[in-house]
């Protein structure tokens with residue numbers, strides 16, 4: 462059974478179509494990345510999973526059943542607009558949320574302490590939320606989302622506002638949840654996190670799905686790039702679309718050995734090219750495929766403007782309640 466399924470979901474706000482005929486599936490136990498630039502429809506989609514807002518059309522299924530706020534114990538959610546009760550103390554906050562999700566106070570306290578230890582916040586368990594830094598409060602909010610080990614964890618822009626050390630800590634926590642059997646969905650503007658964590662990805666642009674699949678499937682959409690050292694003119698090799706020659710190699714004694722940056726024609730398999738070169742006796746010292754970045758793959762799919770280059774979320778929503 463899939464952890465989450467969207468079938469032909471549509472959601473408008475007045476005359477703005479925020480999510481347009483969106484269908485995708487998240488498999489049970491995978492880490493799934495929700496990618497797209499500002500206003501792509503990520504948060505709107507995640508809020509529909511949580512039943513905070515409802516779709517105009519289409520169907521959502523979570524472990525085979527429709528969204529329902531009463532299922533909050535099954536789903537851990539870190540919203541994009543962070544917010545905790547400012548005057549509550551750190552451990553009390555985690556225990557409060559644990560109990561809301563059906564845990565006993567003792568279990569929530571024990572798990573809360575373990576989380577604070579892992580998050581480097583053990584010394585702050587009695588500190589009021591409003592005395593914490595923004596990043597610290599964010600970690601406490603993450604703790605409230607994971608305290609009961611939900612089977613589905615939904616994190617909206619979880620990395621924003623965290624320094625690199627804490628971003629690493631969050632990556633570890635996502636892997637830990639996955640290793641414990643949870644399905645994790647997170648949205649991000651920043652490719653590197655997705656690259657390190659995601660089994661599969663969804664790329665949204667202007668509310669529409671532009672790609673769904675694995676990282677390798679995304680990369681396979683790009684023409685292959687190679688680094689080749691040869692004495693031949695690399696532009697004449699089979700399947701090559703373009704080839705840029707570097708300077709002659711330092712140890713070259715007039716034989717014409719050069720390093721070339723080669724781009725194959727779309728759909729051409731580097732393995733086939735290598736076989737044909739060997740069969741034809743092309744002199745080769747190196748024939749190496751360059752691994753494309755996810756960023757390159759997505760620029761290829763949606764164009765250069767698909768993502769905010771600084772990776773900074775633009776605050777475009779009202780905050781809820783007493784935000785920390």
Ligand SMILES: Nc1ncnc2c1ncn2[C@@H]1O[C@H](COP(=O)(O)OP(=O)(O)OP(=O)(O)O)[C@@H](O)[C@H]1O
Pocket residue numbers: 474477479497498499500501502503504505506541774775777
């Ligand atoms: N409650 C709302 N009322 C009106 N418009 C909304 C509302 N929520 C979202 N929108 C609009 O819907 C579109 C999609 O927004 P959404 O927040 O889902 O995008 P996002 O991909 O999460 O973007 P970001 O990365 O900037 O958070 C945007 O144009 C946004 O302004």
